[in-house]
Amino acid sequence: MIYEDILQKLSSESRLRVIPETSDGIDLVTNDYMGLGARYREFSEEFHRRFGDTPMSASASRLLQRSQKQHAMLESYLDSLYGKRTLLFNSGYHANTGALSALSAPGVLIVSDKLSHASMIDGIRLGQGESARFRHNDMESLRRILKQKAPLYRQIVIATESVFSMDGDMAPLHELVELKKEFPGTLLYVDEAHAFGVFGDKGLGLSEELGLLKEIDILVGTFGKAAAGSGAFIASSELMRDYLLNSARSFIFSTALPPSAIAWNLLMTEHLTEMKEERIYLRELSRWMRSEIEAITGVVSNSRSQILPVHAGSAERAIFIADSLRKSGYDVLPIRRPTVAAGSERIRLSLSASLNREKLKPLLAALKNVIKSENFTGVQDSTGV
Ligand SMILES: Cc1ncc(COP(=O)(O)O)c(C=O)c1O
Structure with missing residues (x-):
């Protein structure tokens, strides 16, 4: 059947999508930027x-x-x-x-x-x-x-x-x-x-x-x-x-x-x-995190927000890096084609005002390790396509 062939092709290109398991890792994947979603019981x-x-x-x-x-x-x-x-x-x-x-x-x-x-x-x-x-x-x-x-x-x-x-x-x-x-x-x-x-x-x-x-x-x-x-x-x-x-x-x-x-x-x-202070805080946290990631990967990022891409260069590498970071207790997922262009596969880190530097430092250490262990050389930011 044609649909089976399409699924097989996606799988052979490491592009098959599946719904992730429920995770209790630190959330760097959803778009709950102000941390309001995690606080729903309070309201x-x-x-x-x-x-x-x-x-x-x-x-x-x-x-x-x-x-x-x-x-x-x-x-x-x-x-x-x-x-x-x-x-x-x-x-x-x-x-x-x-x-x-x-x-x-x-x-x-x-x-x-x-x-x-x-x-x-x-x-x-x-x-x-x-x-x-x-x-x-x-x-x-x-x-x-x-x-x-x-x-x-x-x-x-x-x-x-x-x-x-x-x-x-x-x-x-x-x-x-x-x-x-x-x-x-x-x-x-x-x-x-x-x-x-x-x-x-x-x-x-x-x-x-x-x-x-x-x-x-x-x-x-x-x-x-x-x-x-x-x-x-x-x-x-x-x-x-x-x-x-x-x-x-x-x-x-x-x-x-x-x-x-x-x-x-x-x-x-x-x-x-009313969350002006949280917005200022998130901006500062994002700026700090961006410069830390840039120092580790050697790739200058165009990001100016709470969304921080870590470029992997291929679907396989994106999966490998995401898996390693997940093992360190973080909820992160690879982003692949067709969501992003071929060659610009990445991990998309999505920060939230509920995070802080202490919670993020182990992630940076893990990122450093995985990049070293894989002899990772960064690719330029994927703007322009
Ligand atoms: C820029 C942009 N517009 C629209 C949407 C779709 O919004 P919704 O999730 O509410 O369908 C998304 C992502 O989900 C998005 O990233």
């Missing part, structure tokens, strides 16, 4: 007091849902934080596939960063418009595309992540905003999945941190990472919200998230806005 009393009688199912798509209470509460809270109009989606994957496929109407060109997340790529592929990709974070490459193609389309949308999920580096948002202005009418779409809760005074993301909230036309935030919940939202204009509500198929044709999950998102987001 259970507050949750039950405020939202104890909240239904466990929406029982319908948002457009058919009988009670909008919790969904409306969360949207209006997000509206006030962002100064925009927000629309909830069932996940970041739903948000990107739904919104980008809807935006990609005939006559539209979506120009996206080459390292954009799979959900963005899938959304663009589903659309009826056309698309182009610019070299990762390369504004000259983007400008060339815009110069050449902008006159040929009715609408241009530039799409990027703010903090990139696999390299932890950041999009040059200021430059993107400037470039957008050179081509009037262009919309800027920014996925803040890995920045929501982690950057900005209130944790609204890199756009807030850089004072660019007003300049970003369509902003995606997800609750499944720093906010320790589930689902996502898109913050945009009233008109864009109306458009997405009428045309994003993942919004229209899927049962809404349970009101109880939405209430939890609200509670977690309220707490997140």
